[in-house]
Amino acid sequence: MLFKNLYNFILxxxxxxxxxxxxxxxDNKLVMITADYCIYCQIWEKEIGEIYPKTDISKxxxxxxxxxxxxxxxxxLDNYETKITPTFVxxxxxxxxxxxxxxxxxEMFWWQVDEILxxx
Numbered sequence: 001m002l003f004k005n006l007y008n009f010i011l012x013x014x015x016x017x018x019x020x021x022x023x024x025x026x027d028n029k030l031v032m033i034t035a036d037y038c039i040y041c042q043i044w045e046k047e048i049g050e051i052y053p054k055t056d057i058s059k060x061x062x063x064x065x066x067x068x069x070x071x072x073x074x075x076x077l078d079n080y081e082t083k084i085t086p087t088f089v090x091x092x093x094x095x096x097x098x099x100x101x102x103x104x105x106x107e108m109f110w111w112q113v114d115e116i117l118x119x120x
Contacts, residue, residue, distance in 0.1 A: 030061040031089040035068040038085040040103045047106045057113065061090060090116050 034041040052058050068085050088100040090113075098116030103109060 027091070027093045028061050029091050030058075030063050031091065032063060032065045033068055033085055033087040033089070034065055035085040038068075041086045044086055044103045044109070048109060057117065061092075061117075 032041075032044075052063055068083070084101050086103050089096055090098045100109065100112045100116070
Protein backbone atom coordinates (compact mmCIF):
# COMPACT_ATOMS: atom_id res chain seq x y z
CA MET A 1 0.00 0.00 0.00
CA LEU A 2 2.81 2.39 0.87
CA PHE A 3 4.52 1.63 -2.46
CA LYS A 4 1.30 2.34 -4.37
CA ASN A 5 0.81 5.69 -2.58
CA LEU A 6 4.42 6.64 -3.22
CA TYR A 7 4.05 5.68 -6.88
CA ASN A 8 0.89 7.83 -7.22
CA PHE A 9 2.62 10.74 -5.50
CA ILE A 10 5.56 10.53 -7.91
CA LEU A 11 3.19 10.44 -10.89
CA UNK A 12 1.42 13.56 -9.63
CA UNK A 13 4.76 15.35 -9.24
CA UNK A 14 5.80 14.38 -12.77
CA UNK A 15 2.53 15.72 -14.19
CA UNK A 16 2.83 18.95 -12.21
CA UNK A 17 6.36 19.62 -13.44
CA UNK A 18 5.96 18.40 -17.03
CA UNK A 19 2.61 19.99 -17.81
CA UNK A 20 4.02 23.54 -18.02
CA UNK A 21 6.83 22.25 -20.27
CA UNK A 22 4.33 20.76 -22.70
CA UNK A 23 2.56 24.08 -23.16
CA UNK A 24 5.85 25.90 -23.74
CA UNK A 25 6.72 23.46 -26.51
CA UNK A 26 3.33 24.09 -28.09
CA ASP A 27 4.00 27.85 -28.14
CA ASN A 28 6.43 27.44 -31.05
CA LYS A 29 5.26 25.89 -34.29
CA LEU A 30 5.32 26.06 -38.05
CA VAL A 31 1.83 26.12 -39.53
CA MET A 32 1.57 24.97 -43.14
CA ILE A 33 -1.62 26.04 -44.88
CA THR A 34 -2.06 23.49 -47.62
CA ALA A 35 -4.60 22.07 -50.07
CA ASP A 36 -4.90 18.62 -51.60
CA TYR A 37 -5.18 20.10 -55.10
CA CYS A 38 -2.14 22.41 -54.73
CA ILE A 39 0.71 21.23 -56.98
CA TYR A 40 3.25 23.36 -55.08
CA CYS A 41 2.15 21.75 -51.80
CA GLN A 42 2.70 18.34 -53.37
CA ILE A 43 6.17 19.37 -54.57
CA TRP A 44 7.01 20.69 -51.06
CA GLU A 45 5.85 17.38 -49.58
CA LYS A 46 8.11 15.48 -51.98
CA GLU A 47 11.18 17.71 -51.52
CA ILE A 48 10.88 18.82 -47.88
CA GLY A 49 7.98 16.98 -46.22
CA GLU A 50 9.93 13.85 -45.32
CA ILE A 51 13.07 15.78 -44.36
CA TYR A 52 11.55 18.49 -42.15
CA PRO A 53 10.62 16.24 -39.18
CA LYS A 54 14.25 15.05 -39.04
CA THR A 55 15.72 18.56 -38.76
CA ASP A 56 16.77 20.43 -35.64
CA ILE A 57 14.37 23.20 -36.66
CA SER A 58 11.41 20.82 -36.37
CA LYS A 59 12.33 20.17 -32.74
CA UNK A 60 11.84 23.87 -31.99
CA UNK A 61 9.07 24.47 -34.54
CA UNK A 62 6.97 21.34 -35.00
CA UNK A 63 4.93 21.28 -38.18
CA UNK A 64 1.16 21.61 -38.02
CA UNK A 65 -0.69 21.27 -41.32
CA UNK A 66 -3.99 23.01 -41.92
CA UNK A 67 -6.13 22.23 -44.93
CA UNK A 68 -7.22 25.46 -46.64
CA UNK A 69 -10.74 24.22 -47.33
CA UNK A 70 -11.21 23.07 -43.72
CA UNK A 71 -10.38 26.48 -42.34
CA UNK A 72 -12.28 28.41 -44.98
CA UNK A 73 -15.45 26.62 -43.90
CA UNK A 74 -14.80 27.45 -40.24
CA UNK A 75 -13.79 31.08 -40.97
CA UNK A 76 -10.62 30.50 -38.95
CA LEU A 77 -8.41 31.07 -41.98
CA ASP A 78 -8.74 34.81 -41.44
CA ASN A 79 -6.38 34.37 -38.48
CA TYR A 80 -3.64 33.41 -40.95
CA GLU A 81 -4.61 36.07 -43.53
CA THR A 82 -3.95 33.97 -46.61
CA LYS A 83 -5.73 32.20 -49.38
CA ILE A 84 -2.49 31.10 -51.07
CA THR A 85 -1.14 27.58 -50.69
CA PRO A 86 1.26 26.66 -49.46
CA THR A 87 1.76 29.33 -46.83
CA PHE A 88 4.11 28.66 -43.93
CA VAL A 89 3.61 30.69 -40.75
CA UNK A 90 6.21 30.54 -37.97
CA UNK A 91 5.03 31.16 -34.41
CA UNK A 92 7.33 31.74 -31.45
CA UNK A 93 5.67 31.97 -28.04
CA UNK A 94 2.32 32.16 -29.87
CA UNK A 95 3.37 35.27 -31.84
CA UNK A 96 3.90 35.18 -35.59
CA UNK A 97 7.57 35.79 -36.37
CA UNK A 98 7.47 35.28 -40.11
CA UNK A 99 5.85 33.62 -43.06
CA UNK A 100 6.68 32.11 -46.40
CA UNK A 101 4.02 32.47 -49.08
CA UNK A 102 4.28 29.92 -51.86
CA UNK A 103 7.00 27.44 -52.70
CA UNK A 104 9.52 27.55 -55.53
CA UNK A 105 12.41 25.30 -54.48
CA UNK A 106 14.00 23.57 -51.51
CA GLU A 107 16.96 25.95 -51.61
CA MET A 108 14.72 29.03 -51.50
CA PHE A 109 12.55 27.52 -48.74
CA TRP A 110 15.54 26.82 -46.43
CA TRP A 111 17.00 30.27 -47.18
CA GLN A 112 13.71 31.90 -46.15
CA VAL A 113 13.51 29.71 -43.01
CA ASP A 114 17.04 30.82 -42.08
CA GLU A 115 16.05 34.47 -42.61
CA ILE A 116 12.92 34.14 -40.45
CA LEU A 117 14.71 32.29 -37.65
CA UNK A 118 17.84 34.44 -38.06
CA UNK A 119 20.12 31.41 -38.32
CA UNK A 120 23.76 31.85 -39.23
